[in-house]
Amino acid sequence: MELLSFIYSGKLTTNQPTLLLDILMMSDKFEVVSCMRHCSQLLRSLPMTTESALLYLDLPSSISMAAAVQPLTDAAKEFLANKYKDLTKFQDEVMNIPLAGIEAILCSNDLQVASEDAVYDFVIKWARAQYPRTEEKREILGTRLLPLVRFSHMTCRKLRKVLACSDLDNEQATKSVTDALLYKADAPHRQRALATDVLTSRKYTERAYKYRPLKVVEFDRPYPQCIAYLDLKREECGRLFPSGRIYSQAFHLAGQGFFLSAHCNMDQQSAFHCFGLFLGMQEKGSTSVTVDYEFAARTRPSGEFVSKYKGCYTFTGGKAVGYRNLFAIPWPSFMADDSLFFINGVLHLRAELTIKQL
Secondary structure, eight states: OOHHHHHHHOSSSSSHHHHHHHHHHHHHTTOHHHHHHHHHHHHHHHOOOOOHHHHHHTTTTHTTTTTTHHHHHHHHHHHHHHHHHTTTTTHHHHHTTOHHHHHHHHHTTTBBBBOOHHHHHHHHHHHHHHHHHHHHEEEEIIIIGGSSSSSSGSSSHHHHHHHHTTOOOOOHHHHHHHHHHHHHHHHHHHHHHHHHSTHHHHOOOOOOSSEOEEEEEEEEEOEEEEEEEEEEEEHHHHHTTTTTTEEEEEEEETTEEEEEEEEEEOOTTTEEEEEEEEEEOOOOOSSSEEEEEEEEEEEETEEEEEEEEEEEEEEEEEEHHHHHHHHOOOOOHSSTTTTTTTETTTTEHHHHHHHOOO
């Protein structure tokens, strides 16, 4: 009756979501596109909940893909992505969300996670819980979920585990890891091009990681050594003032986990704010290791890395070492438009670690 009423009057007498969905389905059956569009608009105007968003994403594909209904499904995806963008906070709840909802959440660039490693771990955990049968699980992972994992921003340590994961198709896992390693080895301008290209951006764009990704080069001779590169955008640095910190993802040398942290802090005499860089060891406990370290930054106009601070420190778990005023200038000078340390809006930092005694 509601559909007939709409055909003659152009109006509906209900705003109940379940009834509107029924009318939407009936409109699709009889190809009344104007009514489909009207139902979609009414549903979008109602308060969205997780349950309603999942209902909209569960519409038959013939309906959900229709141009008249696409704004509704897009709104449902956006709602879920925004509500669950802090994946760690809602992990228990998200574990019960069906596949269509998980896809909507994982598509988001604004997903707040420690790193892409955490996204991969969640995907595997969710698939194991939802699809206990091996073949079905492998199919869902391979066709629906793994394409949403941004392997290029995972750590090499985790990529090794991807290759050994029995839940994944070996050929697909190998290709994903190979593509990621090729991306990591690519020139920066090529990486930026991939991240901005409409066809590849979803695969290569960084999310809102809590721990900043690094590029790391490792050597084992003549000494265990690694060089870690950390890039920070001017806006990220600006948000550090007056007492913020940015932590990098962990990287490993001689079996020990390390991280970098960039700070806005007071200088040694507490006279003014300045930019500080620190190196910390991740593992806690009685293990100690002596590290020679050097911090450097690209500097204009040459664009070459210039050493800013070096030292030797014996780490124990949870300890950190560094320099409170890396560039020996106050914060306003560091952030100024003519600052020597931002190249095309990016601060390029390098930390070189060497262990000469094991």
